[in-house]
Amino acid sequence: MSFPKDRKILRLVVILLALVGGFALFLGKGFFSGANLQSIAFQLPELGILTLAMMIAMITGGINLSIIAAANMSGIATAWVLTSFMVGSPVSIVVALLSGVVVSLCIGVINGVLVAYVGVSAILATLGTMTLVEGISVLLTQGSVISGFPSGFLFIGNGMIYGIPLPLVIFLFCALVMGVLLERTPFGVYSSMIGSNSKAAEFSGVPVKKVLVSVYVLSGLLAGIASIIMISRFNSARAGYASSYLLVTVLASVLGGVNPDGGFGRVGGVVLALIILQVISSGLNLLGLSSHLGLALWGAILIAVMVLPLLSGKNRSE
Template identity: 35%
Template sequence: MTTKRANNVTLLIVLVTVVAVMTAAMPDQFLRLGNLQNMMRNLPEYALLAFGIMIAMTIGGIDLSGVSVLSLSGVVAAMILSHHQEIPLPTVVTMILAILAALGTAALCGLINGLIISLASVPAIIATLGTNGLYYGLAIGITKGSHLGGFPLAYIRIANNDFLGIPIPFWVFIAVALLLGLLLDKTALGFQMKMLGASPVVARFSGTKNRAVLLKSFVIISLLAGASAVLLTSKVATMRPNYGQDYLLLAVLLSILGGTNPDGGFSSVLGVFLAILALQVLATGSTFLGFTPFFRNFLYGLLLLVVMVIHHYRDTGAWTILKESVFTRTEKSG
């Protein structure tokens, strides 16, 4: 059994356990349809960002600008939407325009990130830290820090409606997870992304177009933030620029929990997917228990550290030797 599979199985067990505990401890609150739907509706906002961080780690870097790309894209969409009555186009068209504008803005931000990193050889952490401030500053400048509202009803319905009983944002989440899984495990681009993260020099020597892969990767990462912005603005029907400050920690935590190697080269979409579900259940439980957001952050920080320590012991020492002797025989080639 490979490490990846072992990790995913662990996560599945954790998820099932957590759900079982919640159901047992507070069956009325937890199993209520409304609650389940709420969880599914809220999850995608940060889940998409977590996928973004996962991709960033896979290519060997990190992207700290996700939250501000979300802000900026959301602001752009909100600006169009809040003036929908003055725009001489059918509401549906305006909505589509707003969504495209949000995604376009996000893509542009990702492109800028990618260009700074690939053309100027700026390490991703510094580049995205800088652009994070830039995009956020832009969002503040445009909105002067205030809210935007007055969105068309149809737009608000996007995130707040259900399909077959499941909130639309959750369908988006599943679709994104499937697409990313396809990308990373089955496509040539995904393969090249992993190899780039494993070693940029060897990748280059192998004929990979590093620059193209970097650009595409960062655009994808930012598009995820843009999609998240669309879902968010639709759900809460307003937009303010400093939403989601805490999401960075959460996204990193989920990526690590999901088995992503922060040095690059290895990732599991399924792992992050399961980690997201498990953590959402935990977060909901913590709300029922009356935990404050501060305590949640405290616990997330603690959880991140604990998980990394566990990974340390898993990757070194006795466990590895045991694993090798017991599990190697079950491995098939091909």
């Protein structure tokens, strides 16, 4: 573990502590109230899992613009099964979950094949997939909402296990698995090598095409998992949910230390970045300030995190 990487995590920890301290100073015990902490715990997971889906693509030097469209399409498939067959039965819930995941995996396969085997740039391939999937979703639903899910399914997005929100448990599990994959397996090493230099990785014997397909399939799987939490929490599914999350997932990934050009990224940094963004949002909401100020503050923190290391490096060189 190199020192610069440790400094990125340390910088995020300092920012988080400063924000928590600042909001606690202005809000007192209200910021640490059970209701506020529970609100953060329920809101973080779906954005967090979508960010992991974006992160894995960015590590390889690509991007996945279709994660929101894939999540919505997956959610629509899940909702359709839930409301059409054996409504409320455990079997219908299992089949619905599998249906949604299969849809998101298929979208991931399409992205992976376009990027790895056809040679389309990731941004254009996933932009095309996003547009295609959004169009199909609107066509299938006619822009309407599918709602009225069984209580067993709603528990996924709203239930608690020993006082801990189930969505948070799912997110932490996904983050743990991703951390192990990226830092403890050949798949993670290969992904970083591809992001650093795909040609050099290929000459080194890395199965670049297979790894890229696997990356986009994994990204699609994560989008499908996020969709399950999202539609369960809202008790509805439609084509336009979470459209504002796309750029936020990029912001959170870069803020968390993912190299925008590929080659490096740590799950721990991304999780810290997500907590920082959620703390800002919740704190400003409790203060009664505009959510637009939160967006501006997110951008300011991102710029600061990117610029400060460059300035410090320049000063050292001088």
